Amino acid sequence: xxxxxxxxxxxxxxxxxxxxxxxxxxxxxxxxxxxxxxxxxxxxxxxxxxxxxxxxxxxxxxxxxxxxxxxxxxxxxxxxxxxxxxxxxxxxxxxxxxxxxxxxxxxxxxxxxxxxxxxxxxxxxxxxxxxxxxxxxxxxxxxxxxxxxxxxxxxxxxxxxxxxxxxxxxxxxxxxxxxxxxxxxxxxxxxxxxxxxxxxxxxxxxxxxxxxxxxxxxxxxxxxxxxxxxxxxxxxxxxxxxxxxxxxxxxxxxxxxxxxxx
Amino acid sequence: xxxxxxxxxxxxxxxxxxxxxxxxxxxxxxxxxxxxxxxxxxxxxxxxxxxxxxxxxxxxxxxxxxxxxxxxxxxxxxxxxxxxxxxxxxxxxxxxxxxxxxxxxxxxxxxxxxxxxxxxxxxxxxxxxxxxxxxxxxxxxxxxxxxxxxxxxxxxxxxxxxxxxxxxxxxxxxxxxxxxxxxxxxxxxxxxxxxxxxxxxxxxxxxxxxxxxxxxxxxxxxxxxxxxxxxxxxxxxxxxxxxxxxxxxxxxxxxxxxxxxxxxxxxxxxxxxxxxxxxxxxxxxxxxxxxxxx
Numbered sequence: 214x215x216x217x218x219x220x221x222x223x224x225x226x227x228x229x230x231x232x233x234x235x236x237x238x239x240x241x242x243x244x245x246x247x248x249x250x251x252x253x254x255x256x257x258x259x260x261x262x263x264x265x266x267x268x269x270x271x272x273x274x275x276x277x278x279x280x281x282x283x284x285x286x287x288x289x290x291x292x293x294x295x296x297x298x299x300x301x302x303x304x305x306x307x308x309x310x311x312x313x314x315x316x317x318x319x320x321x322x323x324x325x326x327x328x329x330x331x332x333x334x335x336x337x338x339x340x341x342x343x344x345x346x347x348x349x350x351x352x353x354x355x356x357x358x359x360x361x362x363x364x365x366x367x368x369x370x371x372x373x374x375x376x377x378x379x380x381x382x383x384x385x386x387x388x389x390x391x392x393x394x395x396x397x398x399x400x401x402x403x404x405x406x407x408x409x410x411x412x413x414x415x416x417x418x419x420x421x422x423x424x425x426x427x428x429x430x431x432x433x434x435x436x437x438x439x440x441x442x443x444x445x446x447x448x449x450x451x452x453x454x455x456x457x458x459x460x461x462x463x464x465x466x467x468x469x470x471x472x473x474x475x
Numbered sequence: 476x477x478x479x480x481x482x483x484x485x486x487x488x489x490x491x492x493x494x495x496x497x498x499x500x501x502x503x504x505x506x507x508x509x510x511x512x513x514x515x516x517x518x519x520x521x522x523x524x525x526x527x528x529x530x531x532x533x534x535x536x537x538x539x540x541x542x543x544x545x546x547x548x549x550x551x552x553x554x555x556x557x558x559x560x561x562x563x564x565x566x567x568x569x570x571x572x573x574x575x576x577x578x579x580x581x582x583x584x585x586x587x588x589x590x591x592x593x594x595x596x597x598x599x600x601x602x603x604x605x606x607x608x609x610x611x612x613x614x615x616x617x618x619x620x621x622x623x624x625x626x627x628x629x630x631x632x633x634x635x636x637x638x639x640x641x642x643x644x645x646x647x648x649x650x651x652x653x654x655x656x657x658x659x660x661x662x663x664x665x666x667x668x669x670x671x672x673x674x675x676x677x678x679x680x681x682x683x684x685x686x687x688x689x690x691x692x693x694x695x696x697x698x699x700x701x702x703x704x705x706x707x708x709x710x711x712x713x714x715x716x717x718x719x720x721x722x723x724x725x726x727x728x729x730x731x732x733x734x735x736x737x738x739x740x741x742x743x744x745x746x747x748x749x750x751x752x753x754x755x756x757x758x759x760x761x762x763x764x765x766x767x768x769x
Contacts, residue, residue, distance in 0.1 A: 290682070313686070320684035332676045334491055344683040346480055391683065 240304045242268045242399060242430050243289070245456070248298035250284055258284045260454035261298070266432065268398075271425040273441055274434040276451035282434040285451065286401045289432075290322050291315045303398065320348065323392025323400040323429075327407035329384045331391075333377025337368060340376050341390045348395065362394040366420060382413040386420070393424055400424060402433045411439060418444060478692070485693035489700065492669055496701060499665035503705025504712060506661060507751060510654035511706075511713045513647040514743060519736050520647070524640040526734050527633060531605075533614060534627040535597040539590075541622035549620060550597055556613060558605035567593040594624065655754070658705070662698050662758035670694065670762065695759045702755020706748045714738060 245264040251257035258281040266272055274282050287293040288300055291307055300307040302318065310318055323344075331340045341362055345355045363369050366386040371379075376387055385405060392400055402421060406414035418433075418440055425431045435441070441448060450457040489496050535553075537546060546564060553562045565573075570593040601610060607630060614626040670677065680690050717738050721728075728736050739747070 316681075316684040316686045316689075318684075319682060324682055330675065330679055330682065332673075332679055335676075340679075343679060347680065347683055347685040347689055349478075349480065395683070 240301070241265045242270075242303060243432070244299075244301040245285075246299040246301070248288065248300060249296045250281070250288060250293065251296060257296075257454050259288075259451075262451075262454070262456045264449060264456050264458065266430060268430055269425070269428050271422065271431045271446050272433065273444075273446055273448045274432060274451060275436055275441060275448055278436065280451040281454060282436070282451055283403050286324070286403050286432065286434055289399075289401060290319055290324055316347070320395060321398050323395065323397040325385070325388050325392050325400065325402040325405045327404035329381075329388045329408075331376040331384055331387055333375065335376055336372060337363065337374050337376055337379070337387050337390075338372035340387050341372075341394050344391050344395045358394055359390075362390040365393065365423070366390045381408050382416070385409060385413075385417055389417070389420055389424075393429070397429065399430045399432065402431065402435075404435055404437075405433070406435065406437055406440065414440060415443060481689075481692035481696055485696040485700070488669070488673065488693055489697055492672065495665065495669060495672070496697070499661060499701050500704045500708060502661045502665075503658060503701060503751070503755075504708035506654050506657040507706045507709030507747070508712055510651055510658070511709050511739065511747060513650040513654065514747070515713065515717070515739055517644050517647045518739055518743065520640045520643045522734055522737060523732055524637060526732075527636050531601055531603055532629070533599045533601070533610060534629075535599060535617055535623055536625040536627070537595045537597065538622055538624045539594065541595070545620075545622040546595070546597070549617070549622060553597065553599055553617075558602050558609060559599060559613075560602055561600040563598045563600075565596050565598055567595050570594075570596065658702065658751070658754050659758045659761070661705075662702055662755045663762045665701065666694055666698050666759040666762040669697065691760075691763045694763055695756050698759025698762075699752045699756040702751035702753070702758070703748050704751075705755075706751025710739070710744050710747060 243264070243266040245262045248259050248262040249257055250259040258279075262281075262285070274285060276282055284293065288295055289302070289307065291310060295308045298308075302321075305318075307318060335343075338359055341359045342355050345358060350358075359372070360369070363372060366389050368383065368386050368390065371383070376384060379387065385408075388405075400421070405421075406417050409417060414437060421431050421433060422444070433440075445461065447461075448459045450459060535549070537549075550562045550564060553559050567590060571588075574593070607628075610628050611630070614628050617623050617626045677690055717736075721736055725735065728734070
């Protein structure tokens with residue numbers, strides 16, 4: 214059962230002494246303003262990306278390999294920093310956060326990866342609970358919330374299993390449980406179905422949709438054309454460093470070209 | 476302050492990687508055995524210095540023509556001096572006999588020595604608390620007496636011994652420094668290795684919003700535990716070795732040095748374990764300084 218009551222139930226994890234501005238509730242959850250990023254001089258990955266994502270949205274980010282999908286997400290959770298431009302998360306410029314503020318940003322963002330990023334030697338419970346342990350929550354509360362998160366992803370009763378022995382689909386569910394257990398405002402999914410078979414991929418997508426229905430904003434990066442076709446949602450296409458916003462979703466030709474709706 | 480979460484995560488890490496930690500503790504114990512051994516040498520050299528730094532006696536050489544009354548009055552005067560424990564008269568003949576008893580193979584050569592070679596003496600034994608200055612002052616006063624030829628306080632000999640012991644202490648301190656370097660290197664390498672093996676764990680922790688302090692805490696605690704356990708293990712090992720050596724050579728030590736060898740005092744053992752813990756924590760902090768952020 215979802216613990217969130219909607220987009221306005223969000224209470225961010227803040228640094229001690231910091232206050233959450235009420236005005237931030239009315240701002241878009243995510244704004245990219247003329248964002249530039251390059252790893253090598255002369256070949257920028259992102260060149261002036263503009264994008265606004267409202268609270269509670271489900272957005273696909275797609276594009277060919279190397280288009281900058283992962284870079285965009287890495288900039289968001291400050292694994293990388295922008296060369297130019299601004300990324301506003303709840304009105305705060307992520308790029309200008311001090312290093313000691315980055316953990317507090319990440320407590321408000323759940324991230325799911327293609328390679329799951331689980332600790333194989335830890336149990337399912339431990340892998341999920343870690344997101345709450347960093348918040349120093351009481352053990353009893355951690356136990357309750359991890360139990361709820363595992364129930365939401367369909368892994369109820371599997372808490373004692375070692376993460377390393379689970380199937381790919383199950384491991385991804387654990388990663389999703391870890392991402393949602395802290396009730397973040399935003400979930401970033403970086404090719405979360407890349408290692409899964411098509412049916413499992415659709416199941417995982419359904420899980421993200423359920424999470425989104427609870428009010429959490431979801432940014433789902435994928436190049437899996439079938440997922441874009443089965444769920445006509447807002448799509449941001451990244452190509453040659455620019456972002457093309459397609460609110461009604463896209464179709465893809467048989468020769469893999471994106472086709473915008475009429 | 477160490478939180479419960481840090482302790483639990485450190486325990487979990489150590490239990491999961493117990494082989495690595497056991498190896499590290501063993502390596503540290505070996506390094507600490509060298510360090511502990513050097514401390515043991517220093518401790519016993521100090522005891523030796525305390526025992527021999529003050530000769531605790533003086534020999535008053537009497538003139539050949541000193542009358543028995545004069546000798547007795549000097550003896551009585553000495554016994555009244557504060558700090559003098561015992562005064563014993565040794566005649567020249569007695570001195571020759573005592574020396575001859577210890578050098579029996581050279582009895583013929585000794586018999587040909589003149590009577591002046593063995594003057595009569597008053598052997599003065601003083602309490603250990605008596606300072607060198609007080610002994611020198613007493614010797615100067617004795618020297619002025621008409622029946623006294625010379626006074627030997629054995630200071631030159633004790634000073635030479637003190638210099639030798641100080642040299643030994645300095646050499647042991649140098650060895651201790653080398654061992655400290657080894658301890659830092661071993662703990663540092665182990666923590667770096669543990670960090671490498673638990674890279675995914677660190678990456679996950681950073682991703683879910685753990686602060687640097689939260690991530691580093693268990694590693695620093697692990698380093699500290701390793702250091703303390705290494706030092707404790709080394710002390711135990713050293714104690715066993717000490718018992719074995721003392722059991723076999725105790726008599727020889729007493730005959731040669733005039734005192735029984737002693738093990739490290741409890742406060743030094745405590746200091747060794749605490750310094751192991753601190754060194755371990757410092758080495759871990761050093762290795763974590765460049766923790767890669769994700």
